[in-house]
Amino acid sequence: MLKIDHLTKRYGATVAVDDLDFEVKPGVVTGFLGPNGSGKSTTMRVILGLDHPTKGRVTIGGKEYRELKDPLREVGALLDAKAVAPGRTARNHLRALAASNNIKRSRVDEVLEFTGIAAVANKKVAGFSLGMSQRLGIAGALLGDPGVLLFDEPVNGLDPEGIRWIREFFRSLANEGRTVFVSSHLMSEMAVSADQIIVIGRGKFITQGSVDVLTATAKGSVFVRTSDNTKLTSTLRTRHGVVHEINDNGLSVEGLSSDDIGRAAFESGIAILELTPQRASLEEVFMDLTADAVEYGGHAIDKTSDE
Amino acid sequence: MNNEETLLSVTKSEWIKFRTVRSTIMGVIVFAVLTIGLGVLITATIRAHWATADFGRRLTFDPVSTSLAGVLFAQFAVGVIGSLFITSEYSSGAIRTTLTAVPHRLELALAKLLVLVLSMLVVCEVVCIATFLIGQAIFAGVVTPTASLSNGADLRAVLLAGVYLALLAVLGFSLGLILRQSAACISVFVSILLIVPIIMLLLPQSWQNSYEKFEPSNLGTSMMSVTPRADLFGTWSALTVLLVYVVVVFGVGVTMLQHRDA
Numbered sequence: 001m002l003k004i005d006h007l008t009k010r011y012g013a014t015v016a017v018d019d020l021d022f023e024v025k026p027g028v029v030t031g032f033l034g035p036n037g038s039g040k041s042t043t044m045r046v047i048l049g050l051d052h053p054t055k056g057r058v059t060i061g062g063k064e065y066r067e068l069k070d071p072l073r074e075v076g077a078l079l080d081a082k083a084v085a086p087g088r089t090a091r092n093h094l095r096a097l098a099a100s101n102n103i104k105r106s107r108v109d110e111v112l113e114f115t116g117i118a119a120v121a122n123k124k125v126a127g128f129s130l131g132m133s134q135r136l137g138i139a140g141a142l143l144g145d146p147g148v149l150l151f152d153e154p155v156n157g158l159d160p161e162g163i164r165w166i167r168e169f170f171r172s173l174a175n176e177g178r179t180v181f182v183s184s185h186l187m188s189e190m191a192v193s194a195d196q197i198i199v200i201g202r203g204k205f206i207t208q209g210s211v212d213v214l215t216a217t218a219k220g221s222v223f224v225r226t227s228d229n230t231k232l233t234s235t236l237r238t239r240h241g242v243v244h245e246i247n248d249n250g251l252s253v254e255g256l257s258s259d260d261i262g263r264a265a266f267e268s269g270i271a272i273l274e275l276t277p278q279r280a281s282l283e284e285v286f287m288d289l290t291a292d293a294v295e296y297g298g299h300a301i302d303k304t305s306d307e
Numbered sequence: 308m309n310n311e312e313t314l315l316s317v318t319k320s321e322w323i324k325f326r327t328v329r330s331t332i333m334g335v336i337v338f339a340v341l342t343i344g345l346g347v348l349i350t351a352t353i354r355a356h357w358a359t360a361d362f363g364r365r366l367t368f369d370p371v372s373t374s375l376a377g378v379l380f381a382q383f384a385v386g387v388i389g390s391l392f393i394t395s396e397y398s399s400g401a402i403r404t405t406l407t408a409v410p411h412r413l414e415l416a417l418a419k420l421l422v423l424v425l426s427m428l429v430v431c432e433v434v435c436i437a438t439f440l441i442g443q444a445i446f447a448g449v450v451t452p453t454a455s456l457s458n459g460a461d462l463r464a465v466l467l468a469g470v471y472l473a474l475l476a477v478l479g480f481s482l483g484l485i486l487r488q489s490a491a492c493i494s495v496f497v498s499i500l501l502i503v504p505i506i507m508l509l510l511p512q513s514w515q516n517s518y519e520k521f522e523p524s525n526l527g528t529s530m531m532s533v534t535p536r537a538d539l540f541g542t543w544s545a546l547t548v549l550l551v552y553v554v555v556v557f558g559v560g561v562t563m564l565q566h567r568d569a
Contacts, residue, residue, distance in 0.1 A: 049410040050403055051568040066410040069313070077407055083400030085328060092327040100320030100408045140404065 001026060002047065002148055002179055006056035009042050009203075016042040018203040019056070024181045026147070029174045031194030032183040035290050039203035040183040041079070044152045048077055060148055072101040076141030077150040081133035081157070086126035090117060090136050093125060094143060103144050111139040130157030138169075148179040155189055167193045187286035201290040214285055222258045225250040225274040226265060235268045236261065250274070317409050317418035325422050330395060334388035338381045338472075339434045345377030346438040350445040357450050370454040371464040372532045374442025375435060378468050379524060385427065385472045386496040389479030392423055394489040406569050416484065416561045420477065427476040432469035439465045460533045467546065468531035475523070477553050484560025500524050523549065 002024040009017040017039040024030045034040050045051040047058045049065035057064060060075055068074050084093055094108045112118040115135040120128070128136065134157060141149055151170075155163050170193055174180045184190050190197055191211055199206040199214075207214065226232050229251055233243045241256040253261055258277045265272050325331055353360075353373065396402040409415045436456070446453045454461040479496050486492040504522050507515055519525060520539045529535040529545035540548060 045403075045568070048403075048407050050406055052566075068410070071410055072408055079403060079407075080400055083403050085324070085395065085399050085401045087328045087330070088324070089327070092323060096320045096323040096327070097404070097408050098320075099323055100317050102316050 001061060002181060003059045004043065004047075004056075005059065007043065007046060007053055007058060008055035009039075009046055009051060010054045016203050017046070020200065020203070020205050021056075022198055022205065022208060024179055024198075025196070026179040027174055027177050028195040029170045029180045029182060029193060031190035031197040032181060032200070033187060033190050033197055033286065034183075034185065034200040034206075036185050038185075038201050038290070040185075040200065041152055042203075043200075044077070044079055044150055044183060047150060048075070048079070070101040070103075070144065072097065072103065072144035072146065074144070074146050075148045075150065076144060076146040077152075078134070078137035078141045078154060079150075079152045081130065081137040084125045084133065084136065087124055089122050089124055090128075090139075091121040093136070094139060097140055097143055101144055107143060107145075111142045114142065115139040131159060131162050134158060134162070138166075146178075149173055149181070151180075151182045153183055153185070155184065155186070163189075199286070199289050206289050221252050221254045221278045222256065222261055223250055223252055223274065223276040223278055224258075224261055224265075224272065227271040227273065231268060232261075232265055232270050235264050235270075239264060252278075313411075314414055314418060314421075317414055318421050320408070321415075321418045321422045322426075325392060325426065328395070330391045331388060334384050334391070335430055338384035338388070338430070341381035341384060342375075342377040342434050343438050343441065345380055346374055346442050347445065349376045350374050350442040350450075354445055354449050365451075368450070368452070369533055370443065370446055370450065370452060371439065371461050372528065374439050374446070374454075375465070375468045375531050377438060378435065378472060378531065379527065381434075382472060382475050382500065382524070382527065383497060385431070385476045386479035386500075387493055388427070389423055389476035389481075390483040390492040390496060391489060392419060392480050393483035394487060394492050397487040398489055403569055412565045413561060416557075416564055419480065420557070423476055423480055424473055427473040428469060431472040432466060435465055435468045435472070454533070463542070464531050464533050467542065468527075470546065471527040471530045471549065474549055474553050475527075478523075478556060481553065481556040481560040484564050485556070520545075521548065523552065 004020050004022050004024075007017055007020045008015070020039070020043060032040055032043070042051065046053050047060075047065065060068065065071060065075065088096075091108060091112065094111065095105065097103075098105060098108050109118070109121075112121045115138050117132060117135045117139065120132065125133065125136065134154065138151075138154075141151070154166055158166060170180050170182060174195070182190075182194065194211065196208070196210055197214060198208045223246075224232070229245070229249055233245070233251060236243050236251075236253060236256060239256060239260065241261070242254040244252045246252050256264075258275050262272060262275060350373065393402075396405055405415065406412065409418075439454075439456070443453050443455070456462045456465065478499075479492065482495055483489075483492045486495060500523055504519075504524065507519060507522065510518075516538065520529075525539050526545040526549045529539045529542055530549070532542070535541055535545070539545070
């Protein structure tokens with residue numbers, strides 16, 4: 001279990017992460033979602049002890065990362081697939097990692113085999129495509145057979161087949177009871193690969209929940225077409241609905257459920273011709289949630305040290 | 308598992324990393340070629356002109372340090388090996404993978420130090436002894452006196468030449484911990500060895516006399532001489548001063564490694 005405990009991280013004047021506080025539970029894939037520059041990578045780096053928190057702490061099974069003995073046996077991480085010495089072969093890279101954490105050498109061949117890069121194990125990493133590097137990074141993360149796995153933007157640079165492979169892979173890791181924490185700036189990706197989603201923006205916690213709950217709580221709209229749109233509009237406005245006229249003589253209503261609208265029409269003697277709740281897509285939910293928290297909006301330029 | 312065992316496994320890991328990159332292999336080759344090659348060139352030139360050398364020169368002739376003169380050029384290769392051992396990890400980003408595997412940063416620095424000191428000692432001693440033996444073989448029969456490893460003072464000078472080089476590798480590594488960039492680190496290393504003595508020449512003569520002996524390359528000269536120059540440090544004092552430099556810079560480097568974000 002991974003616990004982020006009131007974590008704040010400042011780089012000079014820039015607040016990259018602002019009082020984040022949540023838990024990531026085992027057995028499910030947890031998505032960590034936010035626009036670019038929202039502090040996802042910073043959080044990942046603090047979890048792994050690479051950056052020092054300004055305030056708060058992160059614990060894995062009750063211990064800080066730096067207190068872990070042979071940390072690769074407890075936490076596997078893929079932050080940046082290209083962060084490998086280019087002149088070394090894939091096998092030597094993994095052998096060195098294994099040696100540092102007392103992992104037996106045969107495990108190197110196992111993970112090379114599992115990630116499908118055994119054939120290029122003796123080639124220098126410099127010649128690897130991004131996809132192959134991602135696989136090598138995953139091999140490194142799995143080396144110690146850890147209970148907690150962290151992946152920062154893992155689908156970047158993968159081909160569709162690789163993306164499908166990695167989704168099934170996350171699922172199987174979670175099914176084995178592991179804690180799987182995956183960051184992404186793509187809501188659509190999280191919608192298919194994660195069970196739980198934590199949304200942040202500008203370093204701040206926004207919301208947390210299952211994919212279904214997040215879409216359900218989003219403010220949806222209802223499309224309605226009636227015999228007398230003008231009369232219904234005024235009726236609904238007295239009931240605090242937000243009504244927009246749209247094409248085909250229809251109305252788009254926000255703030256009222258389809259039940260409310262149906263009853264209002266009945267009471268006013270208006271015949272309903274069509275009544276359709278418009279469920280918000282996850283993408284819209286995300287845009288809506290993070291609208292105030294987009295670091296690189298089209299309208300303003302702001303500085304940040306996170307990427 | 309106790310700390311010694313952990314340090315041992317981290318050291319094993321760093322040893323794998325050290326010997327599986329080309330910069331190390333190339334550095335060692337350049338170092339060996341420079342030391343032996345320049346040694347051969349210098350000793351052969353001296354042999355060829357020995358008949359015409361003046362009396363004073365013959366009287367103060369040191370067959371040991373002369374045969375090892377290539378060391379003063381090759382020391383830059385050693386510094387580069389030490390620097391790149393850490394700065395290459397920063398430039399590729401591999402340092403983040405390393406620190407994820409070994410979050411205890413003091414332990415990481417000590418493991419790297421062990422690997423660097425032990426491997427460079429072996430390489431440098433072997434190359435220095437070989438250079439010395441080749442030099443003496445070239446001198447034999449023409450240039451006198453010659454030196455021999457069976458002579459305690461000669462053996463000490465040859466072995467300390469290797470120690471000097473290994474310590475310079477550690478100096479390069481320690482600068483790398485502080486500066487984190489290969490180019491910056493190598494520039495500073497070269498400046499310390501080459502530019503500081505030039506600046507020294509611009510200072511008043513009395514200052515030169517007092518401070519010249521503190522220059523790292525003069526410490527090296529003292530260490531690898533059978534009878535060091537009177538105005539420089541003696542052999543063991545020179546080793547002590549160099550050790551102090553290296554320990555201080557390494558200490559600063561480790562402290563910065565521990566306190567900075569990676």
